[in-house]
Amino acid sequence: MMAGYLLARAGVRVVVLEKHADFLRDFRGDTVHPSTLQAMHDLGLLERFLKRPHTEISQVVGQVGDETIRLADLTHLPTAAKFVALMPQWDFLDFLAEEGRGFPEFEVRMSTEAVDFIRTDAVVTGVRAQSAAGSVEIAADLVIAADGRDSKLRDRAGLAVKDIGAPIDVLWMRLPRHPDDENAVLGRIGPGYVLVLIDRGDYYQSAFVLKKGGYAAIRAEGLDAFKARLTRADPKLIGRVDALESWDDVKLLTVTVDRLERWSRPGLILIGDAAHAMSPVGGVGINVAIQDAICAANILAAPLRSGRPPEATLARVQQRRLGPVRAMQALQVFMHRFVLTNALNSTKPFRAPWPARLFNVFPVLRRIPARVIGMGFRMERVRTPDVHTR
Numbered sequence: 001m002m003a004g005y006l007l008a009r010a011g012v013r014v015v016v017l018e019k020h021a022d023f024l025r026d027f028r029g030d031t032v033h034p035s036t037l038q039a040m041h042d043l044g045l046l047e048r049f050l051k052r053p054h055t056e057i058s059q060v061v062g063q064v065g066d067e068t069i070r071l072a073d074l075t076h077l078p079t080a081a082k083f084v085a086l087m088p089q090w091d092f093l094d095f096l097a098e099e100g101r102g103f104p105e106f107e108v109r110m111s112t113e114a115v116d117f118i119r120t121d122a123v124v125t126g127v128r129a130q131s132a133a134g135s136v137e138i139a140a141d142l143v144i145a146a147d148g149r150d151s152k153l154r155d156r157a158g159l160a161v162k163d164i165g166a167p168i169d170v171l172w173m174r175l176p177r178h179p180d181d182e183n184a185v186l187g188r189i190g191p192g193y194v195l196v197l198i199d200r201g202d203y204y205q206s207a208f209v210l211k212k213g214g215y216a217a218i219r220a221e222g223l224d225a226f227k228a229r230l231t232r233a234d235p236k237l238i239g240r241v242d243a244l245e246s247w248d249d250v251k252l253l254t255v256t257v258d259r260l261e262r263w264s265r266p267g268l269i270l271i272g273d274a275a276h277a278m279s280p281v282g283g284v285g286i287n288v289a290i291q292d293a294i295c296a297a298n299i300l301a302a303p304l305r306s307g308r309p310p311e312a313t314l315a316r317v318q319q320r321r322l323g324p325v326r327a328m329q330a331l332q333v334f335m336h337r338f339v340l341t342n343a344l345n346s347t348k349p350f351r352a353p354w355p356a357r358l359f360n361v362f363p364v365l366r367r368i369p370a371r372v373i374g375m376g377f378r379m380e381r382v383r384t385p386d387v388h389t390r
Contacts, residue, residue: 001096001108002039002290003144003271006297008106009043011387012304015138016097016106017129019113023090023097030088030198030205031283034074034374036290037081042382046080049095054087055199060373062187063234064352070359073366077374084374086199089286103388112136116156117143117268123308124157124267141308143268144296146289149256151274159260159270164329166255166279167341169215171208173250175230176240177201186234189339191346193233198283207280208233211344215252223247255279257329264314271296271317276325279332281340282373288328294380295321301384324377331372 004016032054040046060072075082100106111132118126118137126139145153154161177199188195194209208230210218218226227241244250259276263269272289279285296317303309343350359365 001093001100003146003293003296004106004108005096005100005103006294006382006384007301007304008100008103009386009388010297010301010305010384011105012301013105014107015140016100016108017112017114017127017138018108018110021111021132023093025090030086030200031286032085032087032092033284033287033376034077034079034081034083035376035379036287037083037085038079038379039290039294039382041080045095045099048099050081050085052087052091052095053201054085054091055201056083056085057199058083060187060369061182062189064189064356065191065350067352067357068360069352069356070363070366071356072370072373073363074370074374076367077370079375079379084283088200114143114145114147114153117153122266124265127153141267141304142300142314145268145270145274146272146293147274149258149273149277151270153268154260154270154274157265157268157270159262159265161258162261164257164259164333166257166333167212167336168209168279168344169212169255170253170280171210171215171218171250172253173206173208173244174200175204175206175237176243177204181236188234189343189350190233191348191350192344193229194340194343195230195233197234206230209340209344211341212255219247226250253280257332259325259329263318264311266311266314267308269296269300269314269317271321275318276329278329279336281332281335282328284328284373284376288325288376291324291376291378291380292317292321294382298380298383320378327377 001016004014008014037046040049058074059070062069062071074084097108109131112129114127114129116128117124118128118139124143126137127143129136129138145151147153186197196207197204223244227244230241231238256277257279260270263275271292273285278288299313299316300309303313
């Protein structure tokens with residue numbers, strides 16, 4: 001959606017395909033970080049965007065064992081918005097779709113899923129899609145595949161995937177939030193548990209981390225035993241866990257960390273999770289994907305106005321984005337192995353490692369994780385023109 005908006009704004013005719021009839025998918029990435037908010041500012045959209053219902057967080061606080069660790073302070077970032085906006089992804093997508101429809105070059109087709117490519121010789125020249133009305137073919141100078149970690153188009157293209165591996169999975173659920181609860185992303189780490197509570201106004205989008213493949217064993221223990229796990233991790237959840245009436249209220253996210261060795265073919269480029277699946281650690285996935293979209297639009301808008309970009313031009317997107325993606329995935333893998341897995345395997349009282357305790361002693365250190373979480377390892381700025389203002 002972001003890539004389509006930016007390209008249409010630059011005068012490139014775009015068709016965005018969404019396989020569902022609406023954007024109301026729950027438990028998607030809802031943390032809109034300062035890097036993404038900066039892009040909205042660059043586009044002149046930030047003020048209107050922030051009128052949508054959202055919560056703002058500028059301090060990240062974690063509970064490690066019995067210690068409260070203030071992990072990140074975003075108020076010092078050199079960005080237009082010095083906070084994370086917690087906004088349901090469907091609101092974000094609705095907003096971009098509405099803004100994009102103001103451009104004559106922009107079209108969104110709902111209930112339309114791209115299922116295969118149209119090829120001429122070895123070049124991708126469009127997509128075959130399945131819509132509510134039947135099959136459809138769309139010719140294109142370039143196909144941008146952004147269909148997620150289970151990308152069908154990636155499989156159709158036969159692109160090799162490097163599986164970096166993740167030793168965890170995550171259970172997502174909604175738990176009630178009280179008005180007087182602290183306004184921060186609350187992570188709790190202790191012996192045998194890792195729990196995250198993301199403020200969504202009147203409820204928490206809650207993540208309970210478990211060992212890879214451990215869901216079947218937890219479910220076999222029964223729902224009451226799982227509720228007891230949650231309240232051991234955070235006693236304030238006593239009573240709130242009653243909102244979980246059945247296992248239908250608990251969603252399993254199988255965590256994957258991987259990336260393509262090659263992101264493009266003639267007439268095709270992949271971005272976001274389709275090119276590099278991220279762990280939920282840090283909530284960076286949607287924001288890294290948007291940085292891909294900005295980079296792709298910056299590089300490809302001008303060539304697309306003249307026709308099909310050569311493969312060497314497509315490769316420039318991967319060349320620019322691969323370093324930041326590798327660095328972020330390496331950081332996530334480090335957190336998996338040396339923080340989350342250690343906590344899940346521990347049976348003894350758990351203390352924060354001494355580097356983490358330094359954040360409480362030296363507040364200036366909180367700017368380091370704030371910059372990594374808030375801006376990533378390379379923050380892309382919008383360079384495409386708005387041809388409609390001429």
